[in-house]
Amino acid sequence: MGCVPQRFSPYHPGSKAALFPVAVVCAVIVYGLMSIALLNDSTMEVRKTAIQYKEKKSIHAPGPWVPQKKWVKFPDRMWHGYQLPVLTAQPLGRMGNIMGEYATLWALKHIYNTTVLVMPRMRFKLSCFPSLSLPDCPGGCNTTGWKRVGRSGGISRYDFTKIENAAAGLFGPETFVLTNCLFEIQLFNFFKEDLRREFTFSEEIQRKVREFLARVQREWQAINNSTVLPVLVGFHVRRTDYAQHAFRLFGGKLPGTTYFTRALNYYRRKFSNAVAFVVASDDMGFVRMKLGNNSDVYFSAGTSAFEDMALLSSCNHSIVTLGSYGFWTGYLAGGEVVYPDVRTHRRYRFAREMYEITGIANFTPIFPD
Known part of the structure; x- marks a missing residue:
């Protein structure tokens, strides 16, 4: 239920008064729907976008949020030899969480064709996997001055739109630290077999x-x-x-x-x-x-x-x-x-x-x- 746009006749005296109750009702309905959407944690948009990767062409998988036609690239903007934007992630939590953070970085790299780097502490925490292929952040990765980007909407909403906007270049040629235990299964599940090879034990x-x-x-x-x-x-x-x-x-x-x-x-x-x-x-x-x-x-x-x-x-x-x-x-x-x-x-x-x-x-x- 909502307000349907209408074709109005030319203005006549008293028409504003007649339309005022309609406007009030529409405003109340819209406000109510917005409130429900914000408060109801059971709502989640299922995002379906074609992803091209290796031999898999145009397979529809959940994500990404940003369609390719909207990506922004900065071929002449570099940081330590890496093209901007550059993304890394704080290794928060224990082993399982850190694996999820690494897997999400992997997905962002291969979906958005963006630069992702691994912090030394993440490499150390995942040292049992010698086959990890994402490159290390140079110079110990001092992230002072880097922009911090995390999920939105509270702990139970799992909205990683800002992270994907950063990966797509929409936040500019910057260096980003991803926070809040990024664990974006709907993106990295598309790369399951690749990740199983990444997480190969010694x-x-x-x-x-x-x-x-x-x-x-x-x-x-x-x-x-x-x-x-x-x-x-x-x-x-x-x-x-x-x-x-x-x-x-x-x-x-x-x-x-x-x-x-x-x-x-x-x-x-x-x-x-x-x-x-x-x-x-x-x-x-x-x-x-x-x-x-x-x-x-x-x-x-x-x-x-x-x-x-x-x-x-x-x-x-x-x-x-x-x-x-x-x-x-x-x-x-x-x-x-x-x-x-x-x-x-x-x-x-x-x-x-x-x-x-x-x-x-x-x-x-x-x-x-």
């Missing part, structure tokens, strides 16, 4: 993972007196500070043992019990207590976050709870990913709505409790 970590998983399979075969190799399902359980974080920021709660049982049984039925679960968590005492009586569950040694992610992402399929770390374990594994269909008071990046909007088809929701 050979030493891969060797440890292969040995661990081979041992799990041998133990499972011995217990089940079988020559069949079990399907491996990685299971990440996020705990510790995330319970308070999820409640405070999103109004949600961590899934409990009911979800664990449902997720385990989902794969047991699917693979006729020929399945072995490999569990890692930031609270191994909790998961051992809750899952230790399952003969098909095996626990990570918990040596490091790097090795746990390598272990889980090397499995055939995945179970995750909440958080960016669990997301990446399933995303990199590449098989089916079971996740909790949580209900939150604000939009949550790793909830069903967001997975559907971003076009991630291999994630399967299960009601948690």
Whole structure:
């Protein structure tokens, strides 16, 4: 419902008075619609734009916001040999968040053909991935005086329009630091296979993972007196500070043992019990207590976050709870990913709505409790 433009007759005395109530009604309706759009976190525009990349031509994927005809290029404006604008990102959060920041930089570079650089701290935090191809920021990347650009609309709206405007050159030939934990799945999901190659673990970590998983399979075969190799399902359980974080920021709660049982049984039925679960968590005492009586569950040694992610992402399929770390374990594994269909008071990046909007088809929701 709204105001339809009308063709008015020539002015006559009294016509202003007659039209005044109509104008008031239209103003009220428009104001109300704008207020709803601003306040309702459940609204999100699904952006579809053709992206050309390598052999994939004119594939429609979510994003980018700025169509190519509006991009602005500055071929003669340089910074340390790099064409402006230049974008880098603050490595905020833990491993999963920083991977999302790197992946978003990758997407901005390959969609907008813009310069992106990696800060030394981001390189250090992702040192387990020796194949990262984005170049380092020269000279240690002192970003004093750089323009800071982040998302808009609060923590639950995930509006990265300003970041994409900067990448498209609409904010001028400047140097930009991207802030607010950029994690733009709707852009970087288009480059999933490229990112899985970027996030390739070192050979030493891969060797440890292969040995661990081979041992799990041998133990499972011995217990089940079988020559069949079990399907491996990685299971990440996020705990510790995330319970308070999820409640405070999103109004949600961590899934409990009911979800664990449902997720385990989902794969047991699917693979006729020929399945072995490999569990890692930031609270191994909790998961051992809750899952230790399952003969098909095996626990990570918990040596490091790097090795746990390598272990889980090397499995055939995945179970995750909440958080960016669990997301990446399933995303990199590449098989089916079971996740909790949580209900939150604000939009949550790793909830069903967001997975559907971003076009991630291999994630399967299960009601948690």
